[in-house]
Amino acid sequence: MASHFSLEPLASNLFMLYLVATPIGNLEDMTFRAVRVLKEVDLIACEDTRHSRKLLQHYGISTRLTSFFEHNERDKGEKLLVELRAGKDIALISDAGTPAISDPGYRLVRRCHEAGIGVSIVPGPQAAVSSLAVSGLPTDRFAFEGFLPARSGARRDRLTALLSEERTLVFYESPHRLAATLADLAGLCPQREVVVVRELTKLHEEICRGSAGELAERWRAEKVRGEVVLLLAPAEPVEPELDLDTVLRAALEAGEPMKEISRKLAKVYGMSGSEVYARALALK
Structure with a gap:
């Protein structure tokens, strides 16, 4: 039976931007294809x-490096496009995980598509999805919310707006803000299940589950180190x-206008807006 796998480059005769995932902690998570x-x-x-x-250096890779980050993204992106148009193949990596996810790299990807430049993914580690998989929370429907606002008022407003979300919510959080965010959650939904995934794939990996109130108390005075992913159970x-x-x-x-009525009630009753609108017309 023919194999579905190939060791050949996806498009060896075309210039290409490769998005290459790199380890989020454990260097052994680098794939053979990523190294190649x-x-x-x-x-x-x-x-x-x-x-x-x-x-x-760990993998004996001597390819030339150039910096590409939030504050030089616009200018450096133009320079990378010039290189790609000149027939160069370029790999985009982040400090850890999959580039372009919660990362300015997505803008470069968009510009490549607009310019007709090929884009390919070399998949691998990704902290949000990996944390979701080990959390024990529902995985059939989830929403990735990136980083919460740093200011407490804006953070509480964002969390309040998300409390009725019926999907598992996944956030990145800074270790020095974890205690404050958990305290906010404890004030808003003290019994809601929360999972904190810390230092994933590293020596001190930790998966901590409990109610928002319990985890807020756990980290109220404890210093947090390392990378943190915070997950909130669905409403x-x-x-x-x-x-x-x-x-x-x-x-x-x-x-009330029928269109506005239909929009508001569709989600509450698990129907489409057009179904609610038709029902409102019949009653009217």
Whole structure:
């Protein structure tokens, strides 16, 4: 039977931007293909050349490095596009994990697509999805929210807006803000299940589960070190107390626009907006 796997480059005769995932902690998580691609490309764009050089030295990779990060993304992105148009193959890596995820690299990817430049992924470690997998929380539906706001007021506002979300929520969090974020969650939903995944794949890997109140107390005075992923269990579905027709009649009598009524009630009753609108028309 023919094999579905190939050891050949995806497009060896075309210039290409490769998104190459790198380890999030354990150096053994580097894939054979990632090492090969990083050796074969003409240039590697990375967040911190000093950090990435250690990884490349470990695997005997001598490809030229250039810095590409949030504050030089616009200018350096133009220079990388010039190199790609000149026929160079470039690999994009982040300090850890999959580039372009919660990372300015997505803008370069977009510009490559717009310019007709090929983009390929060399998959591997990714902290958000890996943490979700080991959390024990529902994985059939989830939402990645990146970093929460650093300011306490804005952070509480964001969390409040997300409390009714019926998908597992995944956040990145700074270790020095973890205690404050857990305290916010304890104030908003003390019994909601929370998982803190810390130092994933590293020597001191930790997966801590409990209610928001319990974990807030655990880390209230403890100094947190390392990379942190915070996960919040989904909200329980809220069953409407009144049947749809009763609510629709009340809203129509109050003079609310039918489109607005349909939009608001569709999610509450698990229907599409058009179904609610049709029902409102029938009642009207």
